[in-house]
Amino acid sequence: MTDKEKQACDCGEQHDHDCDCGDEDCNCESNILTLDMEDGTKKDFNVLNIIEHDGKHYVALSELDSLEYDILRFEEVNDQVELSIIEDDDEYNAVAEKFDEIFSEDLDNLEISPEEN
Numbered sequence: 419m420t421d422k423e424k425q426a427c428d429c430g431e432q433h434d435h436d437c438d439c440g441d442e443d444c445n446c447e448s449n450i451l452t453l454d455m456e457d458g459t460k461k462d463f464n465v466l467n468i469i470e471h472d473g474k475h476y477v478a479l480s481e482l483d484s485l486e487y488d489i490l491r492f493e494e495v496n497d498q499v500e501l502s503i504i505e506d507d508d509e510y511n512a513v514a515e516k517f518d519e520i521f522s523e524d525l526d527n528l529e530i531s532p533e534e535n
Contacts, residue, residue, distance in 0.1 A: 451479065469516055476513045477501070489513055
């Protein structure tokens with residue numbers, strides 16, 4: 419993962435990032451992460467949220483314009499962020515439950531005003 423892609427990691431660490439806005443002093447934060455796929459292509463994902471569970475970090479990613487999301491484990495190794503599939507069902511279910519709670523709270527906190535006719 420490049421430094422530019424780390425911009426979307428939201429891990430709380432201070433990273434030096436560049437963005438496409440052209441402002442050298444920019445404080446832009448992007449929630450878009452570009453990943454290299456197994457077939458050699460690149461694909462953009464929205465970073466929905468990052469959590470810690472039992473000392474490990476997890477990220478919820480969705481394809482752009484998609485309501486479905488995937489959960490991956492991530493760790494920083496040698497200044498590189500590595501994503502991996504969660505193979506243990508119990509671990510996955512516990513993390514998925516935490517993300518479901520977070521996203522449910524986010525929906526509950528949205529202030530929706532009725533449309534004026």
